[in-house]
Amino acid sequence: MLTKTDEAAPTDGPKHVAIIMDGNGRWAQSRGKPRLFGHSAGARRVRQIVEACPDLGVKYLTIFAFSTENWKRTQTEVAGLMLLFRRYIQKETKDLIENGIRVRFIGDRIKLDKKLVALMDELERVTAHNDLVHMTVALNYGGRDEVARATKRLAQEVADGKLSPDDVDEETLTRFLDTCVLPDPDLVIRTSGEARISNFLLWQSAYSEYEFIDTLWPDFTPEVFAKVLAGYGGRERRFGAVPA
Numbered sequence: 001m002l003t004k005t006d007e008a009a010p011t012d013g014p015k016h017v018a019i020i021m022d023g024n025g026r027w028a029q030s031r032g033k034p035r036l037f038g039h040s041a042g043a044r045r046v047r048q049i050v051e052a053c054p055d056l057g058v059k060y061l062t063i064f065a066f067s068t069e070n071w072k073r074t075q076t077e078v079a080g081l082m083l084l085f086r087r088y089i090q091k092e093t094k095d096l097i098e099n100g101i102r103v104r105f106i107g108d109r110i111k112l113d114k115k116l117v118a119l120m121d122e123l124e125r126v127t128a129h130n131d132l133v134h135m136t137v138a139l140n141y142g143g144r145d146e147v148a149r150a151t152k153r154l155a156q157e158v159a160d161g162k163l164s165p166d167d168v169d170e171e172t173l174t175r176f177l178d179t180c181v182l183p184d185p186d187l188v189i190r191t192s193g194e195a196r197i198s199n200f201l202l203w204q205s206a207y208s209e210y211e212f213i214d215t216l217w218p219d220f221t222p223e224v225f226a227k228v229l230a231g232y233g234g235r236e237r238r239f240g241a242v243p244a
Contacts, residue, residue: 012233014186016060018208020200021046023192023216036080041218043088050101052222053133056229060134060182064200068108068142082113085139089119093126100132106178107141108149136182143202150176179204187232191217 021042028038046063053061066081096103105120112120120139153176157163163172174180184204188197193214197205211228213220 013057013229014209014232015058016062016183016185016187017058017229018062018064018185018188018201018205019049020064020188020190020198021217021220022190022194024218026192027216027218035077036084038218039081039084043084045218045220046088047092047095048222049220049225050133050135051099052225056222056226058133058229060136060185062106062136062138062179062182062185062201064138064141064198066107066139066141067199068140068145069199071111082116086113086116086119089116089123093123096123096127096135097130100130101127102130102132102134103127104134104136104182105139106136106146107139108145109140112140134182136179138200141178141200143199146178147173147203150178174203177203184208187211187229189213189228191215191220 024038024042025035026038027041028035031037050061053059065085070081071078103123105124109117109120150173154163154168154173158165158168179201182204184206185201185208187210188201188205188208189211190197191213193212195212197210201208209232211231213224213228215224
């Protein structure tokens with residue numbers, strides 16, 4: 001069931017919000033628990049945030065689940081995360097379908113376990129007709145890697161004679177990105193007090209607003225989410241122009 005929030009959707013709020021979900025490990029360690037305990041709590045929080053989106057006027061939600069750099073973590077943590085991803089998909093698929101959530105995955109799937117990829121493909125298929133909220137999960141994703149893969153595909157079309165070099169511009173490259181069917185994010189939120197973007201949506205967030213907050217991801221409630229979105233309404237987005 002979708003969760004109702006006490007906050008009304010801001011009329012001038014962001015329609016596409018991207019979140020760098022940081023702080024799971026520190027949240028767990030502060031409680032004397034292993035890092036995977038924090039990741040499990042973070043997964044439960046994802047569900048609540050997705051469910052809150054309709055009331056808050058958020059049509060598109062993109063979450064950073066696992067980066068191309070996260071393979072550097074311990075084998076135990078990486079294996080635990082991959083198991084958590086599989087279990088999350090298996091557990092949440094029915095509710096995602098019933099609640100009108102469309103799910104997409106971005107990132108390079110080649111390095112991922114084939115069973116996980118099969119689950120990802122199936123979840124995308126069975127939610128393809130949903131339209132209440134579009135949730136995109138960045139899994140084995142890196143902004144530089146995405147641009148490199150897109151450029152490679154674009155270069156191949158030029159080599160094959162399907163595309164003229166003179167026709168290549170910003171719009172052309174955008175069509176080859178993982179996010180080609182999505183609008184650029186209006187707002188990017190990073191939790192846990194870190195103030196960096198960590199290779200997330202580098203191309204797409206060129207003119208996004210950013211909000212860095214101290215709250216650790218497992219503590220990022222729908223109420224905190226609503227307050228961040230309310231603050232967005234006071235910003236003036238000029239996209240390089242000057243006020244009239």
